[in-house]
Amino acid sequence: MKPGDGDPVPLLPEEGESPRSRFERWARDLRRAGGFEPGLPNVREGTAGSPEQGSEIEFLLEIRDGLIARARYRYRGGPWTGAACAYYAEWLEGRSARSDIVPPGCAVAGFLGYPRVRYDEALLVEDAIIHALGNEDRSGRRERGGS
Amino acid sequence: MSKRTRPIYLDYAASTPADPRVIVRMLEYLGPGSVFANPGSATHALGRAAREAVEAARHEVAALIGARDREVIFTSGATESNNLALSGLARARRERGRHLVSSQIEHSSVLDTLRSLEADGFEVTYVPCDRNGCVDPEEIRRALRSDTLLCSVMHVNNETGVIQDVASIGSICRERGIVFHVDAVQSAGKLPIDLAALPVDLMSFSGHKIYGPKGIGALYLRNDPELVLEPIIHGGGQERGLRAGTLATHQIVGLGEAFRIARLEGATDACRIQGMRDGLWARLRTLSGVELNGASVPRVCGLLSLTFTGVGGESLLFFLGDLALAQGSACASARGEPSHVLKALGRSDAEAEATLRISLGRFTTEDEIESAAQAIAEAYGQMLEVAPRKGGRMGSRTV
Numbered sequence A: 001m002k003p004g005d006g007d008p009v010p011l012l013p014e015e016g017e018s019p020r021s022r023f024e025r026w027a028r029d030l031r032r033a034g035g036f037e038p039g040l041p042n043v044r045e046g047t048a049g050s051p052e053q054g055s056e057i058e059f060l061l062e063i064r065d066g067l068i069a070r071a072r073y074r075y076r077g078g079p080w081t082g083a084a085c086a087y088y089a090e091w092l093e094g095r096s097a098r099s100d101i102v103p104p105g106c107a108v109a110g111f112l113g114y115p116r117v118r119y120d121e122a123l124l125v126e127d128a129i130i131h132a133l134g135n136e137d138r139s140g141r142r143e144r145g146g147s
Numbered sequence B: 001m002s003k004r005t006r007p008i009y010l011d012y013a014a015s016t017p018a019d020p021r022v023i024v025r026m027l028e029y030l031g032p033g034s035v036f037a038n039p040g041s042a043t044h045a046l047g048r049a050a051r052e053a054v055e056a057a058r059h060e061v062a063a064l065i066g067a068r069d070r071e072v073i074f075t076s077g078a079t080e081s082n083n084l085a086l087s088g089l090a091r092a093r094r095e096r097g098r099h100l101v102s103s104q105i106e107h108s109s110v111l112d113t114l115r116s117l118e119a120d121g122f123e124v125t126y127v128p129c130d131r132n133g134c135v136d137p138e139e140i141r142r143a144l145r146s147d148t149l150l151c152s153v154m155h156v157n158n159e160t161g162v163i164q165d166v167a168s169i170g171s172i173c174r175e176r177g178i179v180f181h182v183d184a185v186q187s188a189g190k191l192p193i194d195l196a197a198l199p200v201d202l203m204s205f206s207g208h209k210i211y212g213p214k215g216i217g218a219l220y221l222r223n224d225p226e227l228v229l230e231p232i233i234h235g236g237g238q239e240r241g242l243r244a245g246t247l248a249t250h251q252i253v254g255l256g257e258a259f260r261i262a263r264l265e266g267a268t269d270a271c272r273i274q275g276m277r278d279g280l281w282a283r284l285r286t287l288s289g290v291e292l293n294g295a296s297v298p299r300v301c302g303l304l305s306l307t308f309t310g311v312g313g314e315s316l317l318f319f320l321g322d323l324a325l326a327q328g329s330a331c332a333s334a335r336g337e338p339s340h341v342l343k344a345l346g347r348s349d350a351e352a353e354a355t356l357r358i359s360l361g362r363f364t365t366e367d368e369i370e371s372a373a374q375a376i377a378e379a380y381g382q383m384l385e386v387a388p389r390k391g392g393r394m395g396s397r398t399v
Helices: A019-028 A079-092 A105-111 A116-134 B020-027 B045-065 B078-092 B108-119 B137-143 B166-176 B249-284 B313-319 B340-344 B349-353 B366-386
Strands: A043-050 A055-064 A067-076 B072-075 B099-103 B123-127 B148-152 B179-183 B202-206 B217-221 B290-292 B303-308 B355-359
Touching: A019 A079, A043 A116, A055 A079, A055 A116, A067 A079, A067 A116, A067 B366, A079 A105, A079 A116, A079 B313, A105 A116, B020 B249, B045 B072, B045 B202, B045 B249, B072 B078, B078 B108, B078 B148, B078 B179, B078 B202, B078 B217, B099 B108, B108 B123, B123 B137, B137 B166, B148 B166, B166 B179, B249 B303, B249 B366, B313 B355, B313 B366, B340 B349, B349 B355
Parallel strands: B099 B123, B099 B148, B148 B179, B179 B202
Antiparallel strands: A043 A055, A055 A067, B072 B217, B202 B217, B290 B303, B303 B355
């Protein structure tokens, strides 16, 4: 169980790293990069960004019983985009499928030690997740609930 | 790729290490017990020895480029050489005209100097290049005017490695009596340069792009007839009054040694480096989505400008941490503008961002190229794998 569901912006443990090390660890973490198996039900998808903006994100959330069972993503952009995707994906799994508990991109960017000019990359990832949580699943049904 | 203690260095176009032979020579002119004296001190033997070393180095520079010794002026580097050539010539001849011609793909040390001259009342025409990065000499001809003072076109582009037809451009300028400047930073030691035959009046060189030290460069100044430049640094009258400041003997000796080695070994080096570059491209061209900029035109031996379509260049660089190479977009800030050179070639912002410059040099090994090819293929494959499947604009806030 992840603690603090519903509390203001509970972030993942720091593990005693410098911000740079933390950023690099998440930027290299591609465990949840990619998609789900084809035809999987109860998957919500959200996108953000564009080639002109320099970053594009697809976030995929598998919802079961009002909880985010698994999170996956695809991205094109800098390592800051990738790190935010990886961080959010880990954070989201096991939490309620509610957009109001998603940590703001600024908080994640600060936690990962981004330079100010890179904060927008975490904001775009947040956007993709919020869009996913607000979308119907790919079969056209909207998962009801919240535990 | 296994973790190396040092990255594989593939950024020779940005800077080369000093050749060990250069370092040995420099040390003879630096410390106590060496010939460290001021080469301007003609009153004692150490000063005269330092002067002799400076003149010997000047001879080596001149010998590589087919110039006379007195046509070589030492500067702090190519940026200063470009500034002195452009600003010095334009200001010395401002009564004769106010128009200058250059290309859109010059180095910033040329473009920024031209912008400074524009702010001072000069007018500059920037000639475009084609999709291969070539400047058409006929475009230059059309840009020349009766009041044109000077034309400046680089020999080899620092981002694409494309070789410009400076012989034809120089001939056009000479027909019109217009001074022709060439930034030869990326070509010296890699391509033959014979200024006895080439219609070029001013040419800029750098030490640290030719296995010499940083902080030293040279400007070739044609002496037939002698061109007059207005100095940009004033002081003790060194370098025939064109570049004041105590001559940095050890730097100059290092530059001379680097040019001497290039004269003796440059052709052999170029052949070997080109072989490795072609081998690397042969490996990478099999990857779908990788495009070589300037593929169908002559390019300098050690440089590949590659656009990795469909991925982010910064992420690719991040996952290639064991390689020291450059992103095609030369960003001055953390999130700078896309490369003006790649944009001039018709690349989009996204393509320019996804362009890497791989430059090989004298100390590159076949083993390094093999490792680099493998690492690039793996990283690009990985980035493509995680890239979004859908194209087009996605909903998002404005940031």
